[in-house]
Amino acid sequence: MNRRLGGVWVVFRRELATVRRTPGYAVLAVGLLVVLGGLVAVGGGGATGFVPAVVDLLLPTEVLVPLLAVVLGYRALFADAASGELGVIRTCPVSAAGYVVGVLLARTAALVVLVGGPFALVGAYVWLTAAPDTGIFATHSGVDSPVLFLRFLALVVPFGAAYLSLSAAVSTIATTRRSAFALGLLALLAGVLGGDLAVLRSLSAGASPSGIAGSLALSPNGAFRGLVFEHVIGVSFAPEGGFVDTGRAVASLVGWTVVGGVAAVAAIALGPRVDVAVEHLRARLDR
Amino acid sequence: MAVFDPATARSRRLRLALLGLVALAAVATAGAFAADPSESVPEPVRFDDAVELGLSSETDALMAGDATLPRVQVFYSQLQYVVGYNGIASFVDSRRDGRTERQFGYPLVAYVETFDHRDPGTTESGLFAAGGAGGWTPVGEARYVVDSDARTPAGPVVVPFASRDAAAAFADEHGGSVVGWAAVRSRSFDVDSAATVRALAPDRWRTANDRIAAAERRADRPASVVVGEDAPTIGAAVAAAPPNTTVRVPPGTYEETVTVNRSVTIAGAGSGTGPGATRVVGDGNGSVITVHARDVAVTGLRIAGTGNRARDPEAARASRESEGGTWDTNIQLGYGYGDAGIKAVGAPGLVVDDVAVDTEASGILLRDGSHATASGLLVEGTDEWQDGFMGVAGMKSRVTVTNSRFEGGRDGIYLHRADGSIVRNSTFVDNRYGTHLMYTGDALVADNAFRNELFAGVTVMTRPAGHAIVGNDVRNSSAGIQASGTRTYVGYNTRVGNELGFSTSARGSLYEHNVVVDNELGARATTVVPSSRVVANDFVGNGDHATAGAGALRVWADGDRGNYWDGASVGPHAPGSRAYRPTSPVDAALHRHVSAAAVRESPAARLLDALRGTVPGARSGSIIDPAPAAAPYHPERVDAVTGAGADADGPVRADWRAAGEPAGNATATAEGSA
Numbered sequence A: 001m002n003r004r005l006g007g008v009w010v011v012f013r014r015e016l017a018t019v020r021r022t023p024g025y026a027v028l029a030v031g032l033l034v035v036l037g038g039l040v041a042v043g044g045g046g047a048t049g050f051v052p053a054v055v056d057l058l059l060p061t062e063v064l065v066p067l068l069a070v071v072l073g074y075r076a077l078f079a080d081a082a083s084g085e086l087g088v089i090r091t092c093p094v095s096a097a098g099y100v101v102g103v104l105l106a107r108t109a110a111l112v113v114l115v116g117g118p119f120a121l122v123g124a125y126v127w128l129t130a131a132p133d134t135g136i137f138a139t140h141s142g143v144d145s146p147v148l149f150l151r152f153l154a155l156v157v158p159f160g161a162a163y164l165s166l167s168a169a170v171s172t173i174a175t176t177r178r179s180a181f182a183l184g185l186l187a188l189l190a191g192v193l194g195g196d197l198a199v200l201r202s203l204s205a206g207a208s209p210s211g212i213a214g215s216l217a218l219s220p221n222g223a224f225r226g227l228v229f230e231h232v233i234g235v236s237f238a239p240e241g242g243f244v245d246t247g248r249a250v251a252s253l254v255g256w257t258v259v260g261g262v263a264a265v266a267a268i269a270l271g272p273r274v275d276v277a278v279e280h281l282r283a284r285l286d287r
Numbered sequence B: 001m002a003v004f005d006p007a008t009a010r011s012r013r014l015r016l017a018l019l020g021l022v023a024l025a026a027v028a029t030a031g032a033f034a035a036d037p038s039e040s041v042p043e044p045v046r047f048d049d050a051v052e053l054g055l056s057s058e059t060d061a062l063m064a065g066d067a068t069l070p071r072v073q074v075f076y077s078q079l080q081y082v083v084g085y086n087g088i089a090s091f092v093d094s095r096r097d098g099r100t101e102r103q104f105g106y107p108l109v110a111y112v113e114t115f116d117h118r119d120p121g122t123t124e125s126g127l128f129a130a131g132g133a134g135g136w137t138p139v140g141e142a143r144y145v146v147d148s149d150a151r152t153p154a155g156p157v158v159v160p161f162a163s164r165d166a167a168a169a170f171a172d173e174h175g176g177s178v179v180g181w182a183a184v185r186s187r188s189f190d191v192d193s194a195a196t197v198r199a200l201a202p203d204r205w206r207t208a209n210d211r212i213a214a215a216e217r218r219a220d221r222p223a224s225v226v227v228g229e230d231a232p233t234i235g236a237a238v239a240a241a242p243p244n245t246t247v248r249v250p251p252g253t254y255e256e257t258v259t260v261n262r263s264v265t266i267a268g269a270g271s272g273t274g275p276g277a278t279r280v281v282g283d284g285n286g287s288v289i290t291v292h293a294r295d296v297a298v299t300g301l302r303i304a305g306t307g308n309r310a311r312d313p314e315a316a317r318a319s320r321e322s323e324g325g326t327w328d329t330n331i332q333l334g335y336g337y338g339d340a341g342i343k344a345v346g347a348p349g350l351v352v353d354d355v356a357v358d359t360e361a362s363g364i365l366l367r368d369g370s371h372a373t374a375s376g377l378l379v380e381g382t383d384e385w386q387d388g389f390m391g392v393a394g395m396k397s398r399v400t401v402t403n404s405r406f407e408g409g410r411d412g413i414y415l416h417r418a419d420g421s422i423v424r425n426s427t428f429v430d431n432r433y434g435t436h437l438m439y440t441g442d443a444l445v446a447d448n449a450f451r452n453e454l455f456a457g458v459t460v461m462t463r464p465a466g467h468a469i470v471g472n473d474v475r476n477s478s479a480g481i482q483a484s485g486t487r488t489y490v491g492y493n494t495r496v497g498n499e500l501g502f503s504t505s506a507r508g509s510l511y512e513h514n515v516v517v518d519n520e521l522g523a524r525a526t527t528v529v530p531s532s533r534v535v536a537n538d539f540v541g542n543g544d545h546a547t548a549g550a551g552a553l554r555v556w557a558d559g560d561r562g563n564y565w566d567g568a569s570v571g572p573h574a575p576g577s578r579a580y581r582p583t584s585p586v587d588a589a590l591h592r593h594v595s596a597a598a599v600r601e602s603p604a605a606r607l608l609d610a611l612r613g614t615v616p617g618a619r620s621g622s623i624i625d626p627a628p629a630a631a632p633y634h635p636e637r638v639d640a641v642t643g644a645g646a647d648a649d650g651p652v653r654a655d656w657r658a659a660g661e662p663a664g665n666a667t668a669t670a671e672g673s674a
Helices: A002-020 A023-043 A050-073 A078-083 A085-090 A096-129 A146-172 A177-204 A209-218 A220-236 A246-286 B009-034 B088-094 B099-104 B164-174 B181-186 B194-219 B234-240 B313-321 B329-336 B585-589 B595-600 B603-611 B635-642
Strands: B051-054 B071-076 B082-086 B107-114 B135-138 B143-146 B159-161 B177-179 B223-226 B246-248 B252-255 B258-260 B265-267 B278-281 B289-291 B297-304 B340-345 B350-358 B362-367 B372-380 B392-395 B399-402 B405-407 B411-416 B422-424 B427-429 B433-438 B444-446 B449-451 B456-461 B468-470 B473-475 B479-483 B489-491 B494-496 B500-503 B510-512 B515-517 B521-525 B533-535 B538-540 B544-548
Touching (some): A023 A050, A050 A096, A050 A220, A078 A146, A078 A177, A096 A246, A146 A220, A177 A209, A177 A220, A209 A246, A220 A246, B071 B088, B143 B164, B194 B444, B194 B468, B223 B234, B234 B246, B234 B258, B329 B392, B350 B362, B372 B392, B399 B411, B538 B635, B585 B595, B595 B603
Parallel strands (some): B246 B265, B258 B289, B265 B297, B278 B297, B289 B340, B297 B350, B350 B372, B372 B405, B392 B411, B422 B444, B427 B449, B433 B456, B449 B473, B456 B479, B479 B500, B489 B510, B521 B544
Antiparallel strands (some): B071 B082, B107 B135, B143 B159
């Protein structure tokens, strides 16, 4: 057990070092900060509180966080396979699961820093600067509170993690860097647009709107948006929620992450055997 | 690399630190979801620090401190300001249509003023009164006495108490029953709105007709004395004339001051400047004609030679030192005691017709219930407003002014506690303020023309209720119409070429069908907490169409009906399909620079468009019109001031009496607040 954990830890450290040596990721984080900061500054939501700031950030978050997660994930497992390092790693006492978990954990840690950092900075900025327009009258903060932004932050991370693990899984079946990129992009588009388009489609096909709270939670974007409405923005609208089925949405975010991980493990573990099978098949056909 | 070795001490420390961080993040996250931000309930604030909505708190009885209005302060979830309601009915009524909730969120907590141990009772006139301000109790915990014999100036009052015993004691004494908040919430209150005032405007116009007709009948009296034939001076003639007769004053110049102590008509030959006119010239001290009797009429005169004392500084000072006076004795004494062409003291029923006054102070000064009717009045004041005073000053005196003209001096018409006054069809030029109302409610200011006013065309100060300011035409002034107060109807006015067209200072009010053209600034949203409707106005060619002061987002529309903003439809969209934000720098430039349309179509601008507008209570100082109109609501009035005939200075007339009938126009139902 300890030994297995030790293997994960080594992979984790190695992967972190890889991320640290890729300056492009830091540039992406800076870019994210610029976009978020610009939206809060120009949108005006951040001038008065956290809830309006979150309202302003929700849409860009739904696009940019998956994008960053995919960028972090699409080469995570592919690169080692392409360079042949995976073959070397196979000779070490690290299981396929340990290897995938180590890589994904490291990439997730990077995600926490690269995505969470800019969001946290924006939150700190709002905290320091948000104030009422005038001090002539008595003011209060309403339901607005840093706690709500913390919730938002806490939802952004599993949202990004789901995309990270999905894009990593998808990348394991790629054979070239270009195809890994294309597959990652496909996962991004399918995730960001696909789930909600499916909900819209089912509604226009006559599905009952009472099922929205459940079906919305199925895609990572829907689950994330529903949770933000339920636990961050919705708090200031009405005392009772009902935007999404919270349990199902959380399960969906965790589930997509796990599915991605399991698929990656399967691909890594079974990949060589599949190769062998394919070779066998080819040999038999050639005969 | 050594760092990859899982066995080193450094690696272990790192691992522990990482574990600690993860644990900390987990605890913080769990805490963030466990804590309920809506649970922290703010403490009540001083009511003066709240932003007031609802009834006017400045009716006479309330200002004098005799009566008390139970008040409510509410903390809304999205609004940073504490909202104060005068009267529980105002708060309950505001929750009825859900509009407040959509704009400000739900009430986190509401406190009501409770009157346990404050000697709650009634004044002689049945108004609710209490000794001093009450304490604050959450609405859900308070007990309420309903249907008692206590009232507010606006109607029945709900009297709140912190304890059931105190409520029961009040109910024993004043009748009514004790109920909880749920019962109060579900009651429906008859709260007047600005739409009521709109419906009343044509009535007030008819009231003016009646008053003028009655005044004409009053003035029409048989001749008894002719100055020059039966008596040497006007004063002697008035003294000799029997009541209810007419003193004829033939053409000529009469150098005297006249005191009228009986109900007569003084009829000159005309107020013109030619030889056929009758001129009365005072000695430059005091007033020229002083009226102490009721139903006096003054017609066909040209008056000059007034004193130049605008007010009585001695009286004002004395009142500040004495303690017996009412709350506004200072102004009453100060403003009510100057010199004038015609001065009436305690003389109701004064009729002024075809009179010109060349004055160094006031034209007509009315005091102590000298309700007066003036038509065909011309007041020529001083060139510098600091030197002169009011064209008509009504102190506790209701005036009805029609077809008159006021040039120069301080204010054309100044009214102080002159409820129900009507000013219409008159022209104001080169005054400080054209029409200036203080502590005056339920007035009608209609179909007047204002030109070159130094401060503003129409200004309403303090916080009165129920004014209708309709069909006026203000040009080349510092400000068009600035009305504060509550339940004010500002409609069908035309403002051209002013520094500021109008401000939405009045709360719970209705601003509609105004044409706002070529002003430096079309409109300014002032009240911090939006509670008025601004809809169906035409904004054309202003430097800036509208700006907003501090406060929540103002939604200037009524459901799917917005205002017309020239420039709003520039670009590839169907006119009216795109929300217009006069306070956004890009939208504000649309009618001045076509290139702004290109910027407006950028992904960044459209993204921002998509983002803004939710949580309106927490958005700061801006205006949105979600449904801008494709074409002006009143193209004929816009054309009249921008088209070929724009140079004509004649006032633009709006047919508001036909359009303003209650059934013709249902703007007072759906959403949108300013």
